[in-house]
Amino acid sequence: MDFLKLDRKTLSSIFLVCAADGVVGASFGAIAVAGGAPLWLPMLMSALIFAGGAQFVALGIFLSGGGGVIAAITGLLLNVRLIPLSLSISDVLNVNGIGRLVGSHVLTDEAVAFVNTETDPRRRRLIYTAFGVFMYVLWNLGTFLGAYFGAEIKDLGAFGLDAGAPVVLLALVMSSLKAPKIRNAAVIGAVLTLVAVPLLPAGLPILCSLVGVGYYFLSKQRRKAVVEVAS
């Protein structure tokens, strides 16, 4: 419970992000049960997969009677983005034994975005832990409540809550975009991703954004070369 040493403001922002995702979890549970799935199915998925996008897509395939193989492939593709995200917080996950094994399971987009707004190693770790605990509890609690009580929270759209997930991530990632080079890289990546959506299967378009990283890397190398020549 180390993370409770974080300041109130940080803790409450983390809690808020996780609570917003808890509402999404509730809609996941509600949609699953309303579509005819037994109560345990969404709960098992939230506990074991713990990745919203992949859960919704796999559930959609189950409910429409699609095959398990397609569901598995699509679900996994959607999570390939977790590989670079995991790399970016390797310092935080670099703890012994159980810490790494448990800590890795609770890696989410939101946690990585928040952790990467900080540079202090201790704060990075505390924030990640707080995220892990709050997100895991609220996501699974939300799923249960949604699946059990139900049908009312199926439609997030009527309350505009579907805007919540992108806005939360946007607010978190904004502070890392101050440097023009990083901003350009992000814009290139986002545009290529959007263009790729109609052309590639789900999960792959986002990997097109890595071209933006290539741009960043090359422009930095070139700058380094210029500095070396000048000095």
Next chain:
Amino acid sequence: MSYTAILVIAVGTYLMRLLPAWIFAKSEVSNRYDDLMRVTASVILVALVALLTFFEGDKFAGWARVVGVAAGGGFALAKVPFILVVVGSAAVTALLRLAGVA
């Protein structure tokens, strides 16, 4: 059948969370490329924001959400407290839908 698919997704997802950080931390290059990895994370997350803003699956999500997210971005730039950023953007989206914007 869904059991197996859930297990496959769960195990595969877990390995994609666990292994990259583990292997990277043990490798020699990790210090040199730390900065690049954080930029990569930011680029991926911005692309994810774009996807979640414009698309629902592979279909256009509608202008209400796009405008709502843009408004939220504006609130965040204006340093509005976090909760109001989220509530404000949901409110803009919901009001636009109420007004008949898809």
